[in-house]
Amino acid sequence: MSAPAVTRATRASRIATVVAALGLVVLMLAPWWAGRADMRLMGEIYLYLSLACLWNLMAGYAGLVSVGQQAYVGFGGYMLFALTVFGGLHPIAAIVAAGGLAAVVSVPVATLIFRLKGAYFAIGTWVVAEVFRLSFAQVSALGGGSGSSLPVGIVRSLSSSRSGREALSYWLALGAAVLVIGTVYLFLRSRRGLALTAIRDSEAAASGLGIDIWRTKLEVYVVTSALTAVIGGLIFLQKLRISPDAAFSVNDWTAFVIFIVVIGGIGTLEGPIIGTLVFFAIRETLADFGTSYLMILGAVAIVVMLKAPKGIWGLIRDRFDLELFPLSYRVHQNGGEGGTLR
Amino acid sequence: MIEWVNALVQGILLGGLYALFAAGLSLIFGVMRLVNIAHGDLIVLAAYIGLSTTMILGVHPFVALLIVMPVMAAIGYALQRGLLNQALGDDILPPLLVTFGLSVIIQNALLEGYSADPQKLNGGVIETASISLGGLAVGILPLLTFAIAVAVIAVLQWVFYSTGLGRGFRAVSDNQEIAQLMGLNKAHVFGLAMALALGVTAIAGILLGVRTSFDPAIGGGRLIFGFEAVIIGGLGNLWGTLAGGVILGVAQTLGAKIDPGWQLLAGHVAFLVVLAVRPNGLFPRVEH
Numbered sequence: 225m226s227a228p229a230v231t232r233a234t235r236a237s238r239i240a241t242v243v244a245a246l247g248l249v250v251l252m253l254a255p256w257w258a259g260r261a262d263m264r265l266m267g268e269i270y271l272y273l274s275l276a277c278l279w280n281l282m283a284g285y286a287g288l289v290s291v292g293q294q295a296y297v298g299f300g301g302y303m304l305f306a307l308t309v310f311g312g313l314h315p316i317a318a319i320v321a322a323g324g325l326a327a328v329v330s331v332p333v334a335t336l337i338f339r340l341k342g343a344y345f346a347i348g349t350w351v352v353a354e355v356f357r358l359s360f361a362q363v364s365a366l367g368g369g370s371g372s373s374l375p376v377g378i379v380r381s382l383s384s385s386r387s388g389r390e391a392l393s394y395w396l397a398l399g400a401a402v403l404v405i406g407t408v409y410l411f412l413r414s415r416r417g418l419a420l421t422a423i424r425d426s427e428a429a430a431s432g433l434g435i436d437i438w439r440t441k442l443e444v445y446v447v448t449s450a451l452t453a454v455i456g457g458l459i460f461l462q463k464l465r466i467s468p469d470a471a472f473s474v475n476d477w478t479a480f481v482i483f484i485v486v487i488g489g490i491g492t493l494e495g496p497i498i499g500t501l502v503f504f505a506i507r508e509t510l511a512d513f514g515t516s517y518l519m520i521l522g523a524v525a526i527v528v529m530l531k532a533p534k535g536i537w538g539l540i541r542d543r544f545d546l547e548l549f550p551l552s553y554r555v556h557q558n559g560g561e562g563g564t565l566r
Numbered sequence: 567m568i569e570w571v572n573a574l575v576q577g578i579l580l581g582g583l584y585a586l587f588a589a590g591l592s593l594i595f596g597v598m599r600l601v602n603i604a605h606g607d608l609i610v611l612a613a614y615i616g617l618s619t620t621m622i623l624g625v626h627p628f629v630a631l632l633i634v635m636p637v638m639a640a641i642g643y644a645l646q647r648g649l650l651n652q653a654l655g656d657d658i659l660p661p662l663l664v665t666f667g668l669s670v671i672i673q674n675a676l677l678e679g680y681s682a683d684p685q686k687l688n689g690g691v692i693e694t695a696s697i698s699l700g701g702l703a704v705g706i707l708p709l710l711t712f713a714i715a716v717a718v719i720a721v722l723q724w725v726f727y728s729t730g731l732g733r734g735f736r737a738v739s740d741n742q743e744i745a746q747l748m749g750l751n752k753a754h755v756f757g758l759a760m761a762l763a764l765g766v767t768a769i770a771g772i773l774l775g776v777r778t779s780f781d782p783a784i785g786g787g788r789l790i791f792g793f794e795a796v797i798i799g800g801l802g803n804l805w806g807t808l809a810g811g812v813i814l815g816v817a818q819t820l821g822a823k824i825d826p827g828w829q830l831l832a833g834h835v836a837f838l839v840v841l842a843v844r845p846n847g848l849f850p851r852v853e854h
Contacts (some may be wrong), residue, residue: 339845343601515674522670
């Protein structure tokens with residue numbers, strides 16, 4: 225009798241890796257096969273996917289349910305404008321720097337709002353986002369309450385031709401999505417990820433095993449804040465115009481993102497991907513109905529939360545024992561299929 | 567100098583309105599540990615129901631309260647029994663996300679029904695009437711709002727600690743299982759608590775609508791004010807909530823006195839300072 229073997233990868237996950245790699249190559253070549261409008265839409269999809277993955281890391285794994293991530297989306301957008309216009313940085317350098325600055329800012333913010341628990345933490349994050357919005361509205365150099373546009377010279381510094389700029393901003397969005405999914409995946413596969421999973425399952429037990437809960441949550445908060453600011457910079461590099469209300473919109477940058485994650489499946493890596501596709505499918509089909517598509521989206525999210533709290537991916541996973549991102553541990557006895565630890 | 571005293575007085579009175587925003591929030595959290603993200607949108611909904619009532623019946627907004635209060639209470643009971651009770655449990659995520667979804671639904675339903683144009687409830691002469699207090703002209707409406715806030719909190723306090731209903735609230739709040747064993751129907755008690763909370767919300771919504779113009783998008787801001795008042799005052803303390811509302815109101819009017827753009831910012835900063843210095847609020851309930 226041989227010792228049981230523990231593996232993480234499965235046949236499905238290996239197939240998924242190959243398919244994802246091929247798909248990525250096809251998507252990278254989009255500027256040669258997709259139209260202008262399609263590329264814009266796909267770019268938007270990548271950025272929403274990134275925001276969803278980041279929110280999911282906080283809420284689904286670290287138990288930090290935030291309704292204030294628009295604070296960092298807007299911060300990243302405004303830093304892009306400030307650092308290019310007044311700092312003379314190249315837009316891409318400015319976006320990277322925005323991520324670094326957001327990480328610095330997020331530490332004192334976290335020490336303050338981590339004092340609030342559960343749902344109160346959620347509203348606390350919203351207050352912080354409001355403080356950011358009102359503060360940036362006070363900066364008249366950045367257009368005050370009415371906002372400003374990115375100067376033509378800075379836009380040209382990306383690429384002199386319009387198609388070149390569009391291709392670049394598409395690749396940046398795709399690259400950001402790959403970076404975010406990769407970071408979240410590696411984070412969860414690491415020692416920290418294991419600690420996070422333990423905290424998710426039971427804070428008391430995790431604490432008993434010697435995990436510093438506060439520190440682990442802080443790390444997650446800082447990483448997600450920095451990456452969210454990077455995404456924010458990219459969003460407003462696409463829009464070329466920023467205003468406090470657009471930059472710190474709770475509907476655009478948090479409500480949609482939460483619906484995406486809940487519908488797709490919170491606490492899984494696959495969930496946000498499925499959720500993003502479903503969200504854009506609903507949006508593109510029902511966009512003509514105006515505000516009622518938001519009501520439908522809200523209703524779908526409520527029904528999913530109450531009837532299938534693990535979302536679409538949770539249903540698929542439980543039905544077929546499928547996992548595309550190999551995060552859990554599988555125990556095999558004599559080469560046979562065994563139990564799964566998630 | 568007199569202008570600063572005036573700003574201070576206005577801030578205190580404004581605090582009454584914020585305490586009314588907060589009272590329902592505080593009550594619901596106290597009874598069932600539910601933080602209702604849709605609370606602000608429900609306040610705005612009450613204002614719109616008030617608007618329709620005044621337009622259809624041609625009555626004063628305060629008279630409309632006779633309709634709006636029972637309607638909101640009924641909505642509260644139905645919402646709790648039909649939806650929110652299913653979301654309650656050990657996990658904080660479902661109630662949070664369900665009320666968040668509710669908030670988006672209410673907001674867009676109001677947008678659909680009433681458009682994005684700002685509306686106002688016409689309170690007549692009471693809006694501009696004022697009395698002179700030691701050289702200060704104090705508006706009747708803010709004064710009345712503050713008095714109503716004090717009365718509402720006194721009534722809630724009385725209900726909570728001196729009635730059978732309040733005993734039920736406290737029982738399920740302390741231990742839901744044992745309260746059930748003692749013959750209380752948890753689902754029903756929660757429904758009554760939400761009905762009472764939304765009854766208070768009706769008052770808050772009408773007073774908001776008479777005081778300023780409103781549109782479907784302002785719910786989030788009202789939720790935040792109420793929430794800040796609750797946290798500043800200390801969780802689970804209704805009179806503390808009134809104090810929290812007053813501190814928030816004073817911070818806002820004094821901030822606006824320095825620079826009009828700082829009004830809201832000053833309120834949020836006051837909240838963050840309290841959070842930094844006294845994380846449990848200024849007057850936390852003593853745990854027995």
